[in-house]
Amino acid sequence: MTATAMLYQFAHGRTGDKGNRSNISVIAYDARDFGHLVEHVTEDAVRTLFRDRQPTAVTRYLVPSLQAMNFVIDGVLDGGVNDALNLDAHGKALSFRVLQLQIPLPPRLAAPGT
Known part of the structure; x- marks a missing residue:
């Protein structure tokens, strides 16, 4: 079994x-x-994470010089912040969902044999 975090x-x-x-x-x-x-943390993982919000597109851009990636997610804000009946459709709230993804431990932290 692979350890996750x-x-x-x-x-x-x-x-x-x-x-x-x-x-x-x-x-x-x-x-x-x-x-x-x-x-x-792939486009597919993020698309699956937001499937209930039915995004029309998910595009990932890598920025290795900053050890970062940027996901542009279209059609995920219920029409936009000003149009949405959703209580909090802002991207700030959605980022917490991404940060709660379960991923395998990085190799440097995984115990031998996991």
């Missing part, structure tokens, strides 16, 4: 929103973990 243990997030688009950046705390995060 929450993404927020290895990265923090920054967000923005405009209209019906949210952009969520995930920034590794430790540069040694960036490759591992790239492997496990």
Whole structure:
């Protein structure tokens, strides 16, 4: 069995929103973990995470010089912050959902044989 942890243990997030688009950046705390995060925090993982909000597109941009990735998620804000009947459709709230993704422990932290 592979040991897992929450993404927020290895990265923090920054967000923005405009209209019906949210952009969520995930920034590794430790540069040694960036490759591992790239492997496990994918467009598919984020699309699945937000399937209840039915995004029309999820695009990931990598920024290796900052050990960061940026997800642009279209159609996820219920029409936009000003149009949404949702109590809090802002990207800031959505970033916490991403940071709660379960990912395998990075190799440097995994016990031998896991």
